Amino acid sequence: MAGPMKARARMQGNYADVRVLMSHPMETGQRKGRDGKPIPKHFIQNLEVRLNGKTVIEGEISQAVSRNPVFSFRIGGAKAGDKIEISWTDNNGDTNKTETAVA
Amino acid sequence: MRASGTRTLLLAAFAFAAAPAAAQTSQFEKYQKMVGEDSPAELFVLVGADLWRKKQGPKKASLEKCDLGKGPGVVKGAYAALPRYFKDSNQVMDAESRILYCMETLQGRSRKDALKRPFGNADKPSEMEYLDAFVASQSDGYKMTPGMSHPQEKRAYELGKALFFARTGLYDFSCASCHGEAGKRIRMSDLPVLSEPGPARAAMSTWPAYRVSNSQMKTMQWRINNCYRQMRTPEPDWGSEVVNSMITYLTVNAKGATYAGPGTKR
Numbered sequence: 001m002a003g004p005m006k007a008r009a010r011m012q013g014n015y016a017d018v019r020v021l022m023s024h025p026m027e028t029g030q031r032k033g034r035d036g037k038p039i040p041k042h043f044i045q046n047l048e049v050r051l052n053g054k055t056v057i058e059g060e061i062s063q064a065v066s067r068n069p070v071f072s073f074r075i076g077g078a079k080a081g082d083k084i085e086i087s088w089t090d091n092n093g094d095t096n097k098t099e100t101a102v103a
Numbered sequence: 104m105r106a107s108g109t110r111t112l113l114l115a116a117f118a119f120a121a122a123p124a125a126a127q128t129s130q131f132e133k134y135q136k137m138v139g140e141d142s143p144a145e146l147f148v149l150v151g152a153d154l155w156r157k158k159q160g161p162k163k164a165s166l167e168k169c170d171l172g173k174g175p176g177v178v179k180g181a182y183a184a185l186p187r188y189f190k191d192s193n194q195v196m197d198a199e200s201r202i203l204y205c206m207e208t209l210q211g212r213s214r215k216d217a218l219k220r221p222f223g224n225a226d227k228p229s230e231m232e233y234l235d236a237f238v239a240s241q242s243d244g245y246k247m248t249p250g251m252s253h254p255q256e257k258r259a260y261e262l263g264k265a266l267f268f269a270r271t272g273l274y275d276f277s278c279a280s281c282h283g284e285a286g287k288r289i290r291m292s293d294l295p296v297l298s299e300p301g302p303a304r305a306a307m308s309t310w311p312a313y314r315v316s317n318s319q320m321k322t323m324q325w326r327i328n329n330c331y332r333q334m335r336t337p338e339p340d341w342g343s344e345v346v347n348s349m350i351t352y353l354t355v356n357a358k359g360a361t362y363a364g365p366g367t368k369r
Contacts (some may be wrong), residue, residue, distance in 0.1 A: 003150065005146075006139075006149065019141040021142075067225060067318035068318055070142070
């Protein structure tokens, strides 16, 4: 079950500054639970940012990223009103997405 | 002559206190600004808003009709006007105590049930943490105006003040042992002098807060509870007169601040 996700994008000169907040446990697989058994790894592997439907950023991230990660991107060539979609896929195959318009 | 001598001495003392603190503060302030710009605190607000509207308890009711002091159903600006005295419960209540009161009265839940798990953890935040974040977010930009006129509010303030300076427990600590003198810190965190309006405003206007180091939303009830734990006293009861009076004292010290929560902490 994926928690909420929130994004905002603002024009800063000639690029759009995109910020995205996502809920995810980002378990490394290194931690042990109270029962002494390792907690299975569970982390976001792929991140994709689309500008008006066209993929502009594809990222592979790892267990090194914190719980509830915050990302920011700068997208050149964007303009106010453009649609930005952000989605992730984790190692269990779960996904979540959100979208926002550039302000 | 005497007056001028005193002033010179005061200025010298101030310069001495401010100089070493400034160099260390700048990095910490930069870090605080960076993590505060877009914070996972907002995710807690989103979940809290859903929980606020969710029908729960024996009465299958939501909290939408909750009277947080501005009338039933008014959440805007309510957090910034708490704690205050409530006639219906005959108590001075902070935001969390009031949310609990609404869980009991509107949703028909027992105090025991609603308080089963007031403090959550990173894997499973508590219902109260989500709700408190949501209620607090609705006061962003409002002036902090805690209740200060009712005799019970004055009593809570005085009790909180007495508790702030009372040394107790295994370590013979008081709140003022850490928060009573400028320029103190624990590791990289500056310790605000919470009896002074300036530092109290900065602190109280940014709680509840998301803790980056342990990925959790922390509330004021937790903050006071944990300070007492660090002082090695017996654990104060959640929402008790001790905790609520302490929150009242601290919030009154911070009155007039512009509320800017929920915040983000180290």
